[in-house]
Amino acid sequence: MPDPLDPSRAPDLVLASARQPGNEACVDVHVRGGAVAAVVPSRQDASTAPAGTRVVDLDGRSVIPGLWDEHVHMTQWALATNRLDLSDAGSAREAAAVVGSHVAGSHATGVSSRIDGSGAVATLVGVGFRDAVWPDLPSLDLLDGVTHGRPTALISHDLHCVWLNSAAAQRYGVQAHADGLLREDPAFALTRELGNLPDAVVDRWVQQAGKAAAARGVVGIVDFEMTWNRDAWLRRISGGFAALRVEAGVYPQDLDRAVAEGLRTGLGVAGSNGLLTVGPLKVLIDGSLNTRTAFCVDPYPAGGHGLLTVSEPELLALLVRARQAGFVPAVHAIGDAANRVALDAFEAAGIGGRVEHAQFVRSEDFVRFGRLGVTASVQPAHALDDRDAAEANWPGRTDRAFPLRSLVAAGARLALGSDAPVAPLDPWTAMSAATARARQDGRGPWHAEQALTRQEALTASTRGRGRIRVGDPADIAVLDGDPRKVSDAEFAAMPVSATLVAGRFTHGSP
Ligand SMILES: [Zn+2]
Numbered sequence: 001m002p003d004p005l006d007p008s009r010a011p012d013l014v015l016a017s018a019r020q021p022g023n024e025a026c027v028d029v030h031v032r033g034g035a036v037a038a039v040v041p042s043r044q045d046a047s048t049a050p051a052g053t054r055v056v057d058l059d060g061r062s063v064i065p066g067l068w069d070e071h072v073h074m075t076q077w078a079l080a081t082n083r084l085d086l087s088d089a090g091s092a093r094e095a096a097a098v099v100g101s102h103v104a105g106s107h108a109t110g111v112s113s114r115i116d117g118s119g120a121v122a123t124l125v126g127v128g129f130r131d132a133v134w135p136d137l138p139s140l141d142l143l144d145g146v147t148h149g150r151p152t153a154l155i156s157h158d159l160h161c162v163w164l165n166s167a168a169a170q171r172y173g174v175q176a177h178a179d180g181l182l183r184e185d186p187a188f189a190l191t192r193e194l195g196n197l198p199d200a201v202v203d204r205w206v207q208q209a210g211k212a213a214a215a216r217g218v219v220g221i222v223d224f225e226m227t228w229n230r231d232a233w234l235r236r237i238s239g240g241f242a243a244l245r246v247e248a249g250v251y252p253q254d255l256d257r258a259v260a261e262g263l264r265t266g267l268g269v270a271g272s273n274g275l276l277t278v279g280p281l282k283v284l285i286d287g288s289l290n291t292r293t294a295f296c297v298d299p300y301p302a303g304g305h306g307l308l309t310v311s312e313p314e315l316l317a318l319l320v321r322a323r324q325a326g327f328v329p330a331v332h333a334i335g336d337a338a339n340r341v342a343l344d345a346f347e348a349a350g351i352g353g354r355v356e357h358a359q360f361v362r363s364e365d366f367v368r369f370g371r372l373g374v375t376a377s378v379q380p381a382h383a384l385d386d387r388d389a390a391e392a393n394w395p396g397r398t399d400r401a402f403p404l405r406s407l408v409a410a411g412a413r414l415a416l417g418s419d420a421p422v423a424p425l426d427p428w429t430a431m432s433a434a435t436a437r438a439r440q441d442g443r444g445p446w447h448a449e450q451a452l453t454r455q456e457a458l459t460a461s462t463r464g465r466g467r468i469r470v471g472d473p474a475d476i477a478v479l480d481g482d483p484r485k486v487s488d489a490e491f492a493a494m495p496v497s498a499t500l501v502a503g504r505f506t507h508g509s510p
Pocket of ligand 1: 072419
């Protein structure tokens with residue numbers, strides 16, 4: 001294979017007049033064979049480019065390495081993005097209006113309503129409505145009046161009720177009353193059926209979600225969907241998915257199969273156009289903050305320490321097995337006791353890896369991440385979602401909750417992610433939360449001393465790269481603002497004009 005860095009070969013692509021954040025001088029980024037071949041001072045005379053070289057003038061825009069979301073549940077995210085959020089509807093009439101404008105919108109664009117080439121229309125699913133506080137009542141007529149015959153089913157916030165229209169009642173063979181409501185068992189049964197979709201539907205939604213991520217500058221995800229992920233991704237890639245690189249996680253129940261098939265973390269999967277790699281071995285050892293099942297040193301105010309769902313000897317045995325089989329463990333640990341258990345197991349097994357979440361960490365454990373080679377895979381948006389829950393459940397100790405600055409200062413490597421669908425698959429949301437420790441909601445920052453700098457957040461979202469470097473894959477995001485200079489609000493919503501994976505445009509093409 002020819003050396004992409006061989007200077008005697010002409011570049012395939014030149015991104016001309018680009019700026020690296022924090023540097024005023026314009027550079028030209030040369031791409032050859034899918035890699036960054038050179039970064040040189042801008043020549044200003046693109047007309048002299050060799051024949052066969054495509055030159056794209058970036059007009060002084062900022063370029064950064066393409067972004068990674070290090071923790072995603074991609075199928076769940078694709079489903080969530082195709083379900084209409086009705087949590088803000090203050091009445092049945094308002095909910096119907098939201099549904100009506102969505103149906104009218106997708107009718108006009110034709111984008112998201114088709115199941116496949118057969119012309120059947122997908123059921124529109126809405127979620128999160130709270131009819132208990134509505135001043136008016138749902139009805140079949142109200143929903144029929146805004147849905148133009150598109151089957152529509154709305155699942156209530158507490159999941160105990162489904163409001164459907166006549167077309168959905170017909171499609172799913174259920175009896176529709178004048179109020180349009182199913183309650184309890186019939187509601188649960190329909191909700192299950194709504195989640196049980198043909199691969200073709202889910203794959204199309206995943207493809208759309210991939211394109212939407214590319215439009216935010218994302219070039220790769222680590223997918224922790226709780227299933228045997230390799231075959232699903234091979235099917236999607238052969239069906240045209242090309243927007244992102246994917247590292248597909250493996251769960252312990254599939255470890256035997258993975259080993260038998262010769263898989264190990266980091267292995268490129270044949271037949272995936274270079275996009276699919278075997279990801280880490282995901283091991284859950286505790287619960288979550290909001291359910292008070294995160295395993296903690298001190299008791300919760302309501303009592304109990306949370307749950308350790310795997311015993312320490314079992315965890316150690318699993319990590320030893322992972323090491324022998326070439327798998328990098330990614331251990332889900334939220335509470336401070338769970339983080340201690342995870343670090344102890346990494347140390348005893350003599351293997352590095354990742355802790356997923358690391359939401360609450362004992363001060364004496366900060367330094368162990370760097371020393372043991374354990375990356376802290378963190379989701380900064382959760383810090384803002386969960387600040388009230390953290391103050392309530394870890395009172396007086398939240399100075400070491402979501403401790404991004406403390407981890408970096410102690411030598412830990414951070415990797416930022418969303419845990420989509422828990423937070424949106426948008427690294428700018430994560431990086432904004434990490435750097436501002438605040439939303440644009442006037443509430444003010446939460447433990448601002450734990451904030452990262454913008455450059456640290458970029459580095460933690462680009463697999464440690466931080467800036468465009470010769471020899472790296474030509475995975476690049478082109479931004480309309482300088483991420484080191486824009487306001488917090490602009491940073492949170494950074495406009496991305498183009499994204500490339502291995503030198504191929506996956507979004508935009510300026
Ligand atoms: Zn997760």
